[in-house]
Amino acid sequence: MSFRTAVELIAEATGRRIRYTPLEASQFTAALAAQGVPAEAAELVAELLGRIRDGAGEHVSDGVRRALGRDPRPLTNYIKTAAAAGVWGD
Template sequence: MTGRSISYVEVTPEEYHAELLAEGCPEETASALNLLFAGMRTGHLAEPADGVRRVLGRDALDFDSYAVRAAAAGAWS
């Protein structure tokens, strides 16, 4: 869709924490982000919520639709 290659490289929580610190992220923030992502990895945040519907009055877009719209608008140009 974008004409660019994207690759996914999984890192451990410890590697992620170290990378955040190396980029200048404060310790408290790096630890908080690791806790957030730990919840995601275990599936605790997998159920969609209705926040978009409540705020915008419409359903959220699926990622494919979002990516197509963002690319068409030049988001990655």
């Protein structure tokens, strides 16, 4: 699932108008640094998110089933539950 799709699902579930804006890694790290995130941490987060964006983790495994003893929930179910619980505030 792309970041854009995840954001669209969260927007739909919360009734909020939010959007995904793709950034270059340097733009993203600069934005984090402007918020007080240490440079090394910002670079690490940018690298990890870049890997996800580029397809790392696309392989589906049974890790959730083995760890939790149940099948995973679809992301849309989790988002609806979190939105109903007020995870993202009012």
